[in-house]
Amino acid sequence: MLQPEGPAVPEPCRGLHVSDAEWLQLFYPWLAQHPTWWIELRFVEDRADPGVKNPPVAVRFLQETAEIAAHLREHRALAVQRAERVRQGMSGPWPAGLFWGVQPRVTQRGGREHVAAFVALAASMDCGDWGEWAEKQRARVMWEALHRCPLPPSVITWSGSGFDAWWLLREPLFDKRRGEAVQRAIARCLHADPTADAASLCRWPNTVNYRGLPHERSRPARVVWWQPEVRFAFPMLLERFLPYAAPGILTGTMLAVGILYVALAWWGMRRGLHWAQVSVISSAFLGFLSFTKPEGAVAATM
Secondary structure, eight states: OOOOOSSOOOOOOSSOOOOHHHHHHHHOTTGGGOTTOBEEEEEEEOOOOTTOOOOEEEEEEEOOHHHHHHHHHHHHHHHHHHHHHHHTTOOSOOOEEEEEESSOBSSSOOSGGGBOOEEEEEEEEEGGGOTTSOTTTHHHHHHHHHHHSSSOOSEEEEOSSEEEEEEEEEEEEOOHHHHHHHHHHHHHHHTOOTTOOTTOEEEOTTSEEOTTTTTSOOEEOEEEEEOTTOOBOHHHHHHHHGGGSOHHHHHHHHHHHHHHHHHHHHTTOTTHHHHHHHHHHHHHHHHHHHHHSOOHHHHHTO
């Protein structure tokens, strides 16, 4: 059972509307400085067939805010029409859900090798992965985990079956390897999707999740936490979520620090060798803790 502990957790925002233009400006304030960046929009059939990977209906790579907004308007209108036909038992195409690649691309292709930079770190939490909790409790427990993790996110949306959360960066991070490492650490901390990489997709807000059709009501994807002024320096995220990183990342990071201190000692830094020894020993200690420590905010809410 959930035990109250720590500071009070804020309630989700109700009735909050964020326009498509505001959403784009939030994630991509640097678009004008990077004219080669592309935003990937992927339209995927919103079927709930177990074991079946829904095919994309269409993929678009766009750069202009006005053009993106126009595609979103067309998508919403078409999805409503198709959903109504499905409810009436008529044949025809299934409504598509709209997903987008959070990180901008440098080409009109969607693989991680085509990602330009990280503009935010993301975590996707699905209610289905929290089976140890009663179904009616899962959303609340996930919400509390998000707000009791080392650094709560800037923005959270409810996708219809879970939460998507983003930690906005103060400036783009072009080191994809480091970005993915910290993103995986966040996923371990929050029991989120561990497979997310730089090219992962999230459901666009203010669209509809139609996976319950035709028997269940459609579920809108909506913004439930909005702190656009909260942006993080990447080193701060690295520091706070490092304890939840995989053992290889922990030990590798501390060994790198040890090597750095050896180099500094070589060039005359006082006590450099001492700190090098501390770093190497810490790498082994942190690696041991990562095997034995409960998974962060998830454990803290139980």
